[in-house]
Amino acid sequence: MFELLFQYFEQKSGLTLSTTEKELIESTFKLKRLRKKQYFQQEGDICKHMCFIVRGAARMYSVDDKGHEHIIRFGMEGWWLGDYESYMLQTPTRFHVEMLENSDLLIVPKEHMERLIETVPAIAATIKVIDKQSAIATQQRIHAAISLSAEERYDSLVKTYPAFLQRFPQTMIASYLGITPETLSRLRNKKTPH
Amino acid sequence: MFELLFQYFEQKSGLTLSTTEKELIESTFKLKRLRKKQYFQQEGDICKHMCFIVRGAARMYSVDDKGHEHIIRFGMEGWWLGDYESYMLQTPTRFHVEMLENSDLLIVPKEHMERLIETVPAIAATIKVIDKQSAIATQQRIHAAISLSAEERYDSLVKTYPAFLQRFPQTMIASYLGITPETLSRLRNKKTPH
């Protein structure tokens, strides 16, 4: 169950985990199973855990005044789940996080995570790396959002995250792109007539 | 000249800089003056320096196939300048960085910066904090971009960065919001008739 998490820390950090460190991690993270359609967090919650996806998938989304949903990001194996802002600042989140498949999660309370970061160098290094990577990835998404048309954003998604198309319904892909399902359906139709 | 930079490190990190550390910083950063309309970087460049703005302002933008410009972000006193992705990955940038006012910058080559990060705890802590803050800020902008209309994005900008409106022409505000200057002009007109 923990193998993916160990691999993840070692690969991101470029460091090796000792047996002791692995035992420490195993005793600190707790397994949590959530079934499809269950919620990991809801609007207004304060995100008190780091959460690593071992198996399964999820979406994080907001709901606006008109009742429309907007998917900020997806999660799947080897990704972290939950609102980073709420976790870091301990403020109520604006987002819901709903499982899209039956999932196995490894979760750890914030205080324990902070102790782990101090204790295990590979984890500290991993956090640094993912903060940087996330800053880069989000900048790219902003660039796409303000400078590309709906069609170009879709093309870019196909290239960047082809797995999304296999795994998530088109309605949700549309929401992730910031367009309606109807518009996405028409775009795709235009590309492959018939 | 260095006072703003020292304050910045101390405030972001919550730590204090010793006299030795300050001297080290002074001897590592170099002053660079750029006049309005000069470029700090151009598309295709690899960003080899960290750059702190002491005085002045700038914009980072891309140019698409149709020749339209899209402003990814602004910079002003107490902000860092340059494409973070290009700096971190040492890849050619897609963005131009142009000064919007005569500016005083403090720059330091990447390798020197990395040595500073290892040597000065307050700088290491600052980098951690700004990576986190930038991840949070960019997530908020993504949320705005995919879930808000042009008018709502403008309202949100007015609240979040009122200084932008004082300092940058409307054409650029529009580009930052991902809309045309004409659309922005009409939005504003609708709000304050006459």
Add this chain to the structure above:
DNA sequence: CCACTTGCTTAACATTTATCAACGCTATTT
């Protein structure tokens, strides 16, 4: 096995936003 939900598509129509063109005002340059 049936009722129900979910996902995707299509059509007609409405709204938002972009495009193109023109004008006036300021500031800057010559």
Add this chain to the structure above:
DNA sequence: AAATAGCGTTGATAAATGTTAAGCAAGTGG
């Protein structure tokens, strides 16, 4: 002072995208 460029505005029109409604196929849960 004249010429120029930058900035904001406005109008007419076009393009992109959203809205509402309907239908069908496939999957799901009782």
